[in-house]
Amino acid sequence: MNPLTVEEKTKAFALPKKAEVVEKQKLNVRYHVEDGLVIEDRPRRFLEAMAAILKHTNYRFALDHYIRTSAKCSRCATNCQIYETTGDLKDIPCNRSELLLSVYRRHFTVAGMLKGRLTNDPGLTDEKIEEMADSFYNCTACRRCTLECPAGIDHGLITHLGRYILGLIGISPRALVVSTREQLVGQTKNTSAIPVPALLDTIEFLEEEMAETKGVEVKFPVDVEGAKYLFIAPVSDFLMEAESLMGIACVMKATGDSWTIGTKNYDAINYGLFYSDHILEKVLNQMEEEAKRLNVKAILIGECGHASRSAKYFYNQFAKDFPLPVVNILEYTQAALASGKLKFDTEIIQERVTYHDPCNIARPGWVVEQPREIIRAFIKDFREMTPNRRENICCGGGGGTVSLDEVRSYRTLIGGRRKAEQIEATGAQYVIAPCANCKKQLRELIEDNKLGCELVGLHDLIYKALILSPDGVAWHEPAEMVM
């Protein structure tokens, strides 16, 4: 790996905030936090929040187990793209976890409390909270380190918990909080604040576009009660990923399954996964309401890693009375392919293609082979990155950090550096990333590192190659997709 230059380092770690703000918020971190942050008594409030969480949730037994088993072998240091890039010892996953585990040991175990008293240890301080606030958002929550922990410690879980506690005392990235507020209590009920008329306009436009380029009428069904699938994409796709959406619509057309977009809830984004279990639950409950209103049989999530993971692993945990299976679109398309419903023009994609595994769907081993099967069906020159599949390296924008524009240079110079090198090594012209977050991050990564390739969704290419037209041609003219 190329070492960081001093210039890059300065740029990546530059504090994008005014000194007065840092002073006022007593928070020396690179991301912005909402105004009006309470700074008094931070340690006490942190501990109260932590105590409340430990009381009502399931984290405590894991923390207990972790403090007994953590062997400090430093093996995780070999598997964190952040540490590998910065070389800063503080970025070793085990150390990141220790920040919170030490608070747990000191304030929530008898031995720790006794020891603290005997040694006059002041316990949790403002500085330590600041350190956690910084560290837990330097981490992309990609959970790659957990693969290398012989003791089985899930460092991603600890980052997840740490962010939840911090969130309860107001320390969460502003970009995430503001979007979530719009999604839960705002007018438009989605993170990009797209009102229903604008959504319908976009859909109409996409339908016209598809009719033109594919020569067939393809619809985005809206509010169809009793449909089999409720399709929910990360809402930003309607602004930025038109081709992914059109590819999906074409696949649905080819299979003939009934599906629908719901106008009461059309946003699968769930920033709760990144900073608050409470919000994770609320957003999923909102999804459940819509599924129930339209009386669907399953939930189909678009190209999005974190949205898929939140729905797949948490929808049913939090479901009030309408449990449903959750399907990711790649699973769906692969099943359609396997049953012979998709016909591709195998000549259309001549470029070399590589595939980026989004952490949230690949790490659990859930969506790993499906996209590869699809790719092999119509792409000739496919080159894997190494490592790949469950062992993939994060794009560098995981854990919600991609939404923080203020840390862009950190993301593209530090977080994504290993990814950039991986991509370059494949020599691919197209990088596929079936995830809204990875897409944004990788585009910026490609731009900032001048990689000279193009980032696409898998369904963008499917859109080009899928044959729907009566004349057997996949792609009539390369459409200019600007909205």
Next chain:
Amino acid sequence: MEAWLEFGRGPLFRFCLVILILGLLRSVVLSLYGMNEALRRAGDKIVPWSDLTNKTFQWLIPVTRLFRKRPVYSAISFIWHIGVILVPLFLSAHVLLLFANGIGIHWWPEFPQRIADLMTLITVIMGILLFLGRVSSRESRFLSRFQDYAWVPLITLTFLTGGLCANLNLSAGSYQFSMLLHVYSADLILMLIPFTKVAHCVLLPMSQYISGVAWKFPKNAGDRVAETIGKEGMPV
């Protein structure tokens, strides 16, 4: 000296063994109980058991992925663990003295002396290398607490003295002293295991399951947390 030795091998050994067993039992029970409670409270009970089982064996019998990263360090640690687990249990002297005379277990397989000696020697060498590995690695030094430095030398000392005692030609003059060191350091080890990271000897098989189950959340916990800290009705 003889009396001290008898004490260390007899009552103290039995006491330490009781601490060891009770202490480890406590940890295991707490972890199992915690896991059970978590599952009981969880919104759904779907856990990827087979995946977690695979991961568990990946690290319990670490031959598939251990050597992919840091192969040398991994090999040292791997051999070390084998020695540390097997030698104390199947050494003929232990079988006779401790298990038969000390706690009354008479059926127990044992290693031939030559093999035990060789394994002891290898373990001692691995111990030294492991310790050097820890102090020479910048990352390990940064993470290490006192116990992380102390464990390997303590165990190595026990092996070294044990090996000396088993070979009278080597320890002729200092047999008693070596034995004393051996017995007391071993007792110390037994007693400390449950309270330190070496508890992983019984906790490790549960770790992956615990990490898996910890992602199972109870319904409405967020509301209850918010209520407890006086923030009800304001999730955002």
